[in-house]
Amino acid sequence: MPSETITFLGTGGARFMIINQFLASGGLWLNLSGTEILLDPGPGCIVQATKRKLKADKLSAIILSHRHLDHSADINIMAEAMTQGGFKRHGWLFAPADALETEPVIFSYLKDYLEGVEILQEGKSYSVGNVSFTTPVRHVHLVETYGMVFSTDKHTFSYIADTRYFDSLCQNYSGELLIINVVFLKPHSPAENPLLPIDHLSVPDAEHIIRELKPKVAILTHFGMSMWRAKPWQIAEKLSHQTGVRVLAARDGMRFDLSKLDNT
Ligand SMILES: [Zn+2]
Numbered sequence: 001m002p003s004e005t006i007t008f009l010g011t012g013g014a015r016f017m018i019i020n021q022f023l024a025s026g027g028l029w030l031n032l033s034g035t036e037i038l039l040d041p042g043p044g045c046i047v048q049a050t051k052r053k054l055k056a057d058k059l060s061a062i063i064l065s066h067r068h069l070d071h072s073a074d075i076n077i078m079a080e081a082m083t084q085g086g087f088k089r090h091g092w093l094f095a096p097a098d099a100l101e102t103e104p105v106i107f108s109y110l111k112d113y114l115e116g117v118e119i120l121q122e123g124k125s126y127s128v129g130n131v132s133f134t135t136p137v138r139h140v141h142l143v144e145t146y147g148m149v150f151s152t153d154k155h156t157f158s159y160i161a162d163t164r165y166f167d168s169l170c171q172n173y174s175g176e177l178l179i180i181n182v183v184f185l186k187p188h189s190p191a192e193n194p195l196l197p198i199d200h201l202s203v204p205d206a207e208h209i210i211r212e213l214k215p216k217v218a219i220l221t222h223f224g225m226s227m228w229r230a231k232p233w234q235i236a237e238k239l240s241h242q243t244g245v246r247v248l249a250a251r252d253g254m255r256f257d258l259s260k261l262d263n264t
Contacts, residue, residue, distance in 0.1 A: 002033040002034050003257060004152060006255070006258070007028065007254070008250040008254045009024065010042060010044060011232075012223060013162075013183050013200075013221075014183045014200065014224040021044065022228060025043050025045075025070055026043070026045035027042050029052075033152060033153070033154070035152075037060060038056075040065055041064075042069070042073055043069065043070065045077075056082045057081065057083075057090070059082045060091060061091055061094060061128045062075065062091065062093050064095040064105070066096060066141060067096070067098060067105050067144075072099065075093075079106060080113070083114065086109075090113075092115055092128060093117045093118070094118045094120055095117070096119070096143075097121075098143055120135045120146050122135060122138045122146070123135070131150060133148045134149045137169070137172045139162065139163035139164075141163050141199045147163070147172075147173060149172070149173060157176060157178070157215075158175040158215070160209070162199065163181075164198065165202075170212035171212075173213055175213075176258075179218075182205075182220045183201065183222060183223065184201070185226035186203070203235055206220060206239065207242055216245075216246070216261050217260070217261060219248045220235065220239075220250065221249075232249035
């Protein structure tokens with residue numbers, strides 16, 4: 001039986017982590033019963049993917065949650081790889097309008113190699129091969145950003161991409177599995193450091209969201225420096241005790257098999 005897996009090409013997030021690569025970046029590679037989708041190809045995606053023998057020409061789509069560099073830096077090379085250097089017109093790109101308009105993250109000649117581009121919008125549904133997904137709500141982030149709820153014939157899982165906390169996150173991302181980008185250990189206020197982008201979730205935000213959504217499993221990822229120093233696997237263990245939900249911290253290269261959700 002074909003399996004459903006999610007490979008974490010990297011688990012680092014935000015500027016200082018990414019420019020130092022203490023943790024890798026590169027996004028998530030979904031293989032859902034044979035439909036392969038790349039989510040948020042950040043810097044190093046091509047390196048992490050080829051190292052793990054993941055074949056970009058098997059991808060049916062690349063999805064960008066938003067245009068920030070840690071989510072989109074390798075979009076061009078991955079589009080080139082997905083289309084075998086442009087020799088095979090193939091694959092779709094899904095992205096918010098502001099990733100494609102005034103200063104597009106993808107070169108126009110590469111866009112021509114694709115089967116098509118679809119614009120992500122709040123409250124819409126999309127499909128790729130055997131997979132459908134929705135972008136339920138626009139996030140509160142510096143640029144236009146969406147998370148996704150994916151459904152296959154076997155499983156549902158949600159991805160909460162970068163955002164500041166807001167209440168409707170707790171209503172829009174139910175699923176058996178929750179993947180959540182947690183950049184900060186502690187909440188920050190703009191008064192502390194006006195240069196720090198505060199539009200990210202912290203551990204207390206994640207705790208609240210996990211409690212409300214009650215997935216079977218939650219996976220923390222996209223760690224900034226404060227999270228990395230605090231040892232994400234210890235945070236995850238603490239959150240498991242606090243919430244009663246099995247919480248894991250993603251590791252670079254980790255492959256999560258969705259069939260694990262069936263016996264939870
Ligand atoms: Zn961002």
